[in-house]
Amino acid sequence: MLRCLGKSLHHPGRNPFFTLPTFQMSSFKDGKCGENLTWDEKIKPSYQMKPVYIKKTTTAAMKRGTGGRSSFSGIVATVFGASGFLGRYVVNRLGKIGTQLILPYRGDFDEMRRLKLSGDLGQVLFLPYNLKDEDSFAKQ
Incomplete structure (x- = not known):
């Protein structure tokens, strides 16, 4: 009361x-x-x-600040080796400050599935790549 x-x-x-x-x-x-x-x-x-109306739909118009996983800090990071021992801790720390993460992976997606929880919805992006295919590196 x-x-x-x-x-x-x-x-x-x-x-x-x-x-x-x-x-x-x-x-x-x-x-x-x-x-x-x-x-x-x-x-x-x-x-x-x-109500607050967003006029532009760019990343600059997204919610920014230190709201943790639910905000966008303006940092976009690509983390190679995120499924490894040290990589999952790096991804978790970056996700806590609101970083948009791009996580390229080789092999099966099941190894990367646990990293979905590192960030908010739409902030963790998974991209498969192959070492023999140079075009897949250009996408990263």
């Missing part, structure tokens, strides 16, 4: 034990917390009310 100086701030007519985690306390008014205030003055939403 949202409380301020020991006083309950629940909505009249609703269950007093029901709270929403996206709400936060508004500023104090005249040094009093929750006294003689209407419901709208006590609690305000902490999220943005207006």
Whole structure:
């Protein structure tokens, strides 16, 4: 329950034990917390009310920042040897900071399947290649 100086701030007519985690306390008014205030003055939403429209669909318009695996840091890395002992730790660390990963592999995809969890959906790309085929290296 949202409380301020020991006083309950629940909505009249609703269950007093029901709270929403996206709400936060508004500023104090005249040094009093929750006294003689209407419901709208006590609690305000902490999220943005207006929708944000993305005009350009480039990588610069994607969400950036340090949101971890769910954000894009602007780094695109190709990691050869990602299925090896050290490679999976490198891929995991890069995925944690929001790097888009391109992971070329030889052989069977089953060895690379465990690396899908290293990044968000669409941030880990797997590309098969063959050492004898020079065109597959050009794709990387």
